[in-house]
Amino acid sequence: MSKPALDVLLARTRGFCAGVERAIDAVGHTLDRSGGSPVYVRHAIVHNQRVVDGLAARGARFVEDLRDVPKGGTVVFSAHGVPRQVEEEARARRLRVVDATCPLVRRVHHEAARQTAQGRTLIVIGHPEHVEVMGIVGRCDGPVVVVADAAEAERLEPEQASNLAYVVQTTLSVDDARRIIDVLTRRFPTITGPDIRTICYATQNRQNAVALLSRRVRRVIVCGDRASSNSNRLRELAQAANCQALLIGDAAELSRGFLEGEQAIGLTAGASVPESIVQETIARIGLWYHVTLREIGEQERSPRLHPVDFAGLDDPAPA
Ligand code: SF4
Numbered sequence: 001m002s003k004p005a006l007d008v009l010l011a012r013t014r015g016f017c018a019g020v021e022r023a024i025d026a027v028g029h030t031l032d033r034s035g036g037s038p039v040y041v042r043h044a045i046v047h048n049q050r051v052v053d054g055l056a057a058r059g060a061r062f063v064e065d066l067r068d069v070p071k072g073g074t075v076v077f078s079a080h081g082v083p084r085q086v087e088e089e090a091r092a093r094r095l096r097v098v099d100a101t102c103p104l105v106r107r108v109h110h111e112a113a114r115q116t117a118q119g120r121t122l123i124v125i126g127h128p129e130h131v132e133v134m135g136i137v138g139r140c141d142g143p144v145v146v147v148a149d150a151a152e153a154e155r156l157e158p159e160q161a162s163n164l165a166y167v168v169q170t171t172l173s174v175d176d177a178r179r180i181i182d183v184l185t186r187r188f189p190t191i192t193g194p195d196i197r198t199i200c201y202a203t204q205n206r207q208n209a210v211a212l213l214s215r216r217v218r219r220v221i222v223c224g225d226r227a228s229s230n231s232n233r234l235r236e237l238a239q240a241a242n243c244q245a246l247l248i249g250d251a252a253e254l255s256r257g258f259l260e261g262e263q264a265i266g267l268t269a270g271a272s273v274p275e276s277i278v279q280e281t282i283a284r285i286g287l288w289y290h291v292t293l294r295e296i297g298e299q300e301r302s303p304r305l306h307p308v309d310f311a312g313l314d315d316p317a318p319a
Contacts, residue, residue, distance in 0.1 A: 006259060006289035008282060009216055009296050011209035011268035015223075017202030018302040019102030020046045020272050023079035026100040026308040027055050030076055033313055034059070040069040042086070043078040043131055045100065046272040047228040049249060069095055074313065080131045081105040083138020097312040103305045104200045105132055108167050109139040111194065115165035116142035120192070121158050123147050125180050126169025130229055133169050149176065153183035166193035170200040171230040171271070173237060174207055201303060202271045203230055209297045210234045213266035214241035216296070219258060222247045223277045224270030231270030238266070251280035256288050 023045050030039050040061050044052050052062060060076075066089050069075050074096040077086070081101040090097050101109075116122050121143040126133040128146040137144050143159045158164060166184060168177045178196050185191055197204075213220055220238040224231020224247055231247060238245035243266070248254050259265055265285070269278050285291055 003288065003290045005292065006262065006285065007264035007292045007294060008285060009213055009264055009266050009294055010278070010282075011206070011213055011266070012295045012297040013205045013209040013300040014269040015271070015273050015275050015278060017200075017206075017271040018305050019079050019104060019200075019202070022305055022308060023076075023100035023102065024051060024055070026098055026310075027060055027076050028058070029308075029310065030074060030098050030313065031055075031058050031060060033310070034074060038073065040073055040075045041078065042066065042069075042075055042082065043080060044227070045076065045078045047225050047231075048272040048274065049225055050274060050277065051272065066090060066093060066095065069093065072096075074098070076100055078131070079105065081109060081135035083135050085138055098308060098310055099312075100308055101135075102170070104170055105135070108136055108170065111165075111167050112136050112139045112144075113141060115167070115192070116140040116144065119160075120163050120165040121145070121160045123156070123158065123164060123166040123184060123191075124169070125166055125177055126172055127229065130169060130171075132171065132229075136167060136169070147180060147184075150179045150183050153180045153187070156184075156187070158188075161188055162190055164188050164191040166191060168194070168196070168199055169229070171203050171233065172199065173233045174199055174204055175237075175240075176233075202300075203233075205298075205300050206230065206234060206268065206271060207237055210237050210266075210268050211241060212297050213268060214238045214243045217243065217262070217264045217266040219244045219246070219262055220266035220268065221245075221254065221258070221281060222268055222270065223250075223273045223281060225249050225272065228270045228272050231273065234268060234270055248281065250277055251284040254281060254284055259285065259289065
């Protein structure tokens, strides 16, 4: 029996962003230079289990706490960035450090430090439990509060209400961030902060792409780990556009039932997702349907991020 037809509309802007590729390459390069010595990575280098497993198979050891890295060992900081205290701890333990913090996250760190050094209370717009937000909070020299949604912004009673600044987590929904900023600027007219357009290019582009998909189909598959903030935002955006949206960590999580009754389906992937998962998902759909694949949307133009500094690997061995 011939298979039914299904159009798969694939977001042309999807998957790895420049910051994620840079961080993965940093671990690979550090492993290449390690001469067989263990390479530790603080936190999942990016929020994708396949990437983590692949690097672990090459010898990377993932830890959450620097106390799990032996004195004098080599550690890579993930793309999400770290609090200043973690850098100090690494120095105290005489670790060789490769810092793969995405430069776009680093830009938020600088802004957070600058605003609090100038005496402002900082509002971090983001999810308090996310590792990137913990890193941003850990860069502040003064009062800081994290606000996750517009309702929290309405309830906020900050110190120094007339001397506030805000920064935004890089992987937040642009629409959510705009809503929160609107509340903050209405309630605290003197608040200062960056233009919403300074939110990460990759986040915006992937969100624009899923919005485009959502106008063309009724169901959208988002490849991405449950721990991936930007992938979750893609799923939520599709849902907010009245689509059914499914987040899958790998192709095996896709069941045929999600596709049934549809003539076209949308497919995209978060910024931490390797293309192999997208292609395996298309292949799985092809088990059940005769697939016509159409890429839609703009081709992304990624910024050139400055290279990772590997000078820390040349530090002398500890005494
Ligand atoms: Fe950097 Fe943006 Fe990618 Fe995060 S999503 S790693 S901020 S480029």
